Amino acid sequence: MFLEIIKAILMGIVEGITEWLPISSTGHMILLEQVVKFNASEEFMSMFRVVIQLGAILAVVVLFWGRLWPFGLRHGRVISKPGVWQLWFKVVAATLPVLVISPLDDWMEAHFYNYITVAAMLILYGVLFLVVESRRTAPRVTHLEQITYRDALIIGVWQMLAIIPGTSRSGATIVGGLLLGLSRACVAEFTFYLAIPVMAGASLLKVLKFAVSGVAITGTEVAVLAVGCVVAFVVSLAAIRFLMDYVKRHNFTFFGIYRIALGLVVLAVAVVSAMV
Template sequence: MNTLQAILLAIIEGITEFLPVSSTGHMIIASSFFGIAQDDFTKLFTIVIQLGTILSVVVLYFKRFFQSFDFYFKLFVGFIPAVIFGLLFSDAIDQLLENPITVAVSLIIGGVLLLKVDDWFGNSEETKISYLTAFKIGLFQCLAMIPGVSRSGASIVGGMTQKLSRTTAAEFSFFLAIPTMLGATVKKSYDYYKAGFELTQEQVNLLIIGNIVGFIVALIAIKSFIGYLQKHGFKIFGYYRIIAGIAILLIHFFIQKLTII
């Protein structure tokens, strides 16, 4: 991985992490396009730079983190399902991460659902989150362990099924990203350390650059997303996912056909 690739991947991460379009899916496709998807450092990079994006949530919603301890307990309750499912299905998840077909199909299915979610749940105005609601949103978030599903999309829709307003569901999804992605970063870093993976100074520099770029881009993306969501809903993201999923399938099968020829 070179510096330009690191910057481009960080921009993609910053834009897509909090949008319902699947950051993991986009990172898989982008790194495959660069020809570095199978590299161990690339896999570590795509996880570690999430620290920059979650820092953007802390900065934007700084005051919310000092309102009450109840806020942290609800985040913990919402985080529990991800811990359980992550530990149980870690190997299976790693295999899925290398399959572009899984990403494409997930993008399309998720896109169809986003086209309908405003009609089904768009009139909800609830702003209070109970512990049970937090836990149910955490269960929905686990669907994002399938590449292409979208962590933010799954958790936002999960919140809306519990009659939360779009804005409340989206903001809780942002908050829930902090323990979820922090936990994933720590686990993945430990796995690489245990496997004897050592970072060079150049790789450390790329991680620093990636986190800084991801942080700045995510700040802009979150503010823009909330504003757009309040006015227009999810339909544009649904259409985007469907188009992107179909494009990935067409490109994949076209490349396969060329390989056979």
């Protein structure tokens, strides 16, 4: 069991970093799973890869609680915050496209969770980051309040593309937001908020599917899941702070280059695996 916990810690670290940075958690998970293989059923692993994201979501809630909670106190009375409600309505608007395509999630995982697809998406969006940043002009949206419902819906369409393994949910939404003219800090923060309903919904769905699958969960698997979520939460706190600080002084070019390099590494691993 001790070895399985160490593996869960490693997975939590990778999830906590790669979920928020636009570098594809799936690509890193594929590489990590080459050396970190759990003694668990495939049904559990399919659920684990998604539910571990709950720890990452909790980090967003903790860090941005003041901006996300739509109620406050004034002179001892509970008041509503219209600006926060507006933000949540825009988050809901951006979530709608994902709801349309979500029934295909398992099919996409079964058919496209492979080296070639992940490497192709890593490289494609890496190139997109480089192109978008090379043509970057002054942003028209620098505060969340300036995001329109049209902006939110279009960003939601970009988020929908993340159903393809290797795309990166944050990578897709950031590219879409940059093309719309959002500032780097603004689109990064909005991307964090979008993760809450999307990832929470995906996690709940995976848990329900696992529950009805009839596969029993062992005590070790429960411990692995709990440790993975806790580690993902702690690491996410640091990763989110890092990204918000980074985009204030830098652009996303580095992440584009990193994605291309990682995509080439994934292809190399695929070739070596095919030869073995």
